[in-house]
Amino acid sequence: FSKSAKKLNSLLIIIPMVLLFIGVYGGLMQTLFRAGIIQSDPFMGGDYYKGLTIHGVLNAIVFTTFFAVALGNALIPYSLKMNLNTKAAWASGILMLVGSVMAGVVMLMGEATVLYTFYPPLKAHPLFYVGLTLLVVGSWVAFFNWIPMYLKWRRENPGEKTPLTVVGMFTTFIVWLIATASVAVEILFMLLPWSLGLIDEVNVMLARTLFWFFGHPLVYFWLLPAYVMYYSFMPKLADGKLYSDMAGRLVFMMFVVFSVPVGTHHQYMDPAIGSQWKLIHGIFTFAVALPSLITAFTLAASLEYAGRQRGGKGLFGWITKLPYFDKEKWFFSYLISGLIIFIFGGISGIVNASYQMNTAVHNTAWVPGHFHLTVAGPVLLAFLGGSMYLIHQFMGKPVKMKGWTLSVPYIYTIGVSIFSWGLMRGGLLGMPRRTNTGASYANPESVLYQPDWMPYIDITVIGGIIMFLAIVIFVVAFFATVFARSEVTAEEPKVTFPITAPLHNEPSLWLRNFKPFIIIAIILIVLSYTPVIYDVLQSTYDGSLPYSPNSPVPLR
Numbered sequence: 001f002s003k004s005a006k007k008l009n010s011l012l013i014i015i016p017m018v019l020l021f022i023g024v025y026g027g028l029m030q031t032l033f034r035a036g037i038i039q040s041d042p043f044m045g046g047d048y049y050k051g052l053t054i055h056g057v058l059n060a061i062v063f064t065t066f067f068a069v070a071l072g073n074a075l076i077p078y079s080l081k082m083n084l085n086t087k088a089a090w091a092s093g094i095l096m097l098v099g100s101v102m103a104g105v106v107m108l109m110g111e112a113t114v115l116y117t118f119y120p121p122l123k124a125h126p127l128f129y130v131g132l133t134l135l136v137v138g139s140w141v142a143f144f145n146w147i148p149m150y151l152k153w154r155r156e157n158p159g160e161k162t163p164l165t166v167v168g169m170f171t172t173f174i175v176w177l178i179a180t181a182s183v184a185v186e187i188l189f190m191l192l193p194w195s196l197g198l199i200d201e202v203n204v205m206l207a208r209t210l211f212w213f214f215g216h217p218l219v220y221f222w223l224l225p226a227y228v229m230y231y232s233f234m235p236k237l238a239d240g241k242l243y244s245d246m247a248g249r250l251v252f253m254m255f256v257v258f259s260v261p262v263g264t265h266h267q268y269m270d271p272a273i274g275s276q277w278k279l280i281h282g283i284f285t286f287a288v289a290l291p292s293l294i295t296a297f298t299l300a301a302s303l304e305y306a307g308r309q310r311g312g313k314g315l316f317g318w319i320t321k322l323p324y325f326d327k328e329k330w331f332f333s334y335l336i337s338g339l340i341i342f343i344f345g346g347i348s349g350i351v352n353a354s355y356q357m358n359t360a361v362h363n364t365a366w367v368p369g370h371f372h373l374t375v376a377g378p379v380l381l382a383f384l385g386g387s388m389y390l391i392h393q394f395m396g397k398p399v400k401m402k403g404w405t406l407s408v409p410y411i412y413t414i415g416v417s418i419f420s421w422g423l424m425r426g427g428l429l430g431m432p433r434r435t436n437t438g439a440s441y442a443n444p445e446s447v448l449y450q451p452d453w454m455p456y457i458d459i460t461v462i463g464g465i466i467m468f469l470a471i472v473i474f475v476v477a478f479f480a481t482v483f484a485r486s487e488v489t490a491e492e493p494k495v496t497f498p499i500t501a502p503l504h505n506e507p508s509l510w511l512r513n514f515k516p517f518i519i520i521a522i523i524l525i526v527l528s529y530t531p532v533i534y535d536v537l538q539s540t541y542d543g544s545l546p547y548s549p550n551s552p553v554p555l556r
């Protein structure tokens with residue numbers, strides 16, 4: 001890695017860490033607002049919805065995109081033993097940064113209080129949409145920068161298997177490219193012109209459908225870099241091997257195929273889309289859970305192999321031998337905690353995906369319970385561990401406060417388990433998501449007061465405070481590392497990654513090329529989305545009634 005590449009990758013980690021912290025602060029405020037403990041946001045002078053928007057956009061969109069790009073910039077040149085084109089990489093980083101700052105400023109000014117889903121008729125300042133577009137375009141530039149490198153490697157290494165890290169990172173960005181095409185259409189042809197006053201109306205159902213065409217694969221764009229670290233780093237960190245290389249490749253290809261044609265499972269309760277099409281998306285949703293189930297078995301087998309290598313005996317003795325508390329293997333604690341959390345994230349996802357059960361949980365606090373066990377669980381912890389590892393490598397600094405660094409994921413796991421349990425139990429009683437319960441259902445002065453929800457709301461406050469403390473500890477250790485004295489004096493530090501060798505290295509010839517899987521993905525997308533878009537256009541133009549934003553009564 002050149003000095004310039006190292007500097008860029010360090011910035012791609014440090015800047016979003018600051019933004020993540022602002023977002024996490026917004027998260028803590030959410031729990032306090034919802035419990036009615038605070039009524040106005042003392043730091044950002046905002047309100048519940050402004051804080052929720054900042055929390056969602058900075059944590060779930062900005063931080064994750066920067067990390068995925070930094071991980072790709074690190075692992076692709078490293079695994080292919082080639083140099084990164086730093087000019088293009090810097091251009092992508094600058095586009096992403098300018099876009100994020102733009103969106104961040106308008107959110108802080110309260111001009112874009114539209115939540116991370118920006119559903120119309122909520123309207124944001126045009127710079128919010130422009131900012132998000134620049135962030136996405138910047139990430140595309142990063143991806144396009146890796147493609148020539150990969151093609152050159154394939155020409156120079158005919159017949160060799162592409163390293164699994166590269167397969168994983170390419171899968172992440174293929175899914176991202178397909179997904180972001182629809183949100184680009186939504187923003188450029190609908191929301192931006194509407195926000196600029198160039199058009200008066202937007203088709204709300206079409207906007208929601210285009211958003212979820214993007215929104216579900218977005219969750220796999222978050223998950224896949226974590227999977228890259230699980231498959232490539234975790235077994236090695238535990239002194240083991242990856243049980244099956246073919247299973248890893250199959251999992252990534254299945255994500256290419258099934259990540260997109262599932263989006264209407266977020267719209268089961270929406271009007272305008274026929275329930276038969278929703279059912280088809282529901283069936284594909286079960287298909288997209290399969291690669292995660294394969295992952296559960298493959299990683300468990302890899303960990304079992306590692307535990308036995310470390311002297312574990314009997315049916316379960318290997319579990320106790322894994323390096324949970326080895327300070328030198330602090331990264332392992334981030335990956336294993338995330339995996340344990342994901343068992344519950346996965347179960348709750350399958351509940352959501354079940355069409356009938358979704359009627360009980362949709363738009364309730366159950367849903368944020370679910371996604372704090374996925375994106376704010378395994379994904380966040382893998383990205384935090386990965387950020388610390390990347391900064392330690394690229395800046396050549398020793399990891400500081402190793403004991404504390406190791407403890408962060410365990411403290412966080414306790415916090416997020418309590419927090420999500422509170423949200424999910426409340427959700428099953430009907431407690432809504434995206435609602436300032438502190439001003440309504442949790443307020444004894446209000447006619448809406450729901451005393452039976454209160455224990456669960458209080459539990460979320462306890463969990464939320466523990467999660468916040470874990471992140472504070474992480475951020476302190478992270479910046480202690482950033483500002484630590486450099487490890488190497490005489491020569492440039494060498495960047496290395498703990499890449500795992502496979503235990504079973506199957507030839508997997510049928511999994512060596514992305515092309516057939518991308519073609520199947522496109523066919524499934526066309527088949528599953530054509531009737532949905534047709535329904536949306538039919539019902540919203542021919543059948544639906546016009547409303548004024550000020551009245552629930554149709555205008556005609």
Ligand code: HAS
Pocket residue numbers: 117219220222223265266285286288289292293295296297299300303319339340342343345346347348349350352353354358361362363367370371374375379
């Ligand atoms: Fe989800 C809503 C269905 C996964 C994120 N999801 C959301 C939202 C977010 C989100 C953010 O069908 C809210 C969106 C909004 O704002 O409205 N989700 C699923 C399903 C899965 C799933 C079926 N979701 C994720 C992931 C996310 C994420 C991953 C982020 C990264 N989700 C839904 C549905 C909704 C939804 C509906 C709409 C709800 C509504 O009504 O609004 C599946 O992909 C999950 C599969 C996962 C598994 C788990 C495998 C377990 C593993 C761990 C193994 C552990 C080991 C450790 C080996 C099957 C891999 C062993 C331990 C030792 C010590 C040895």
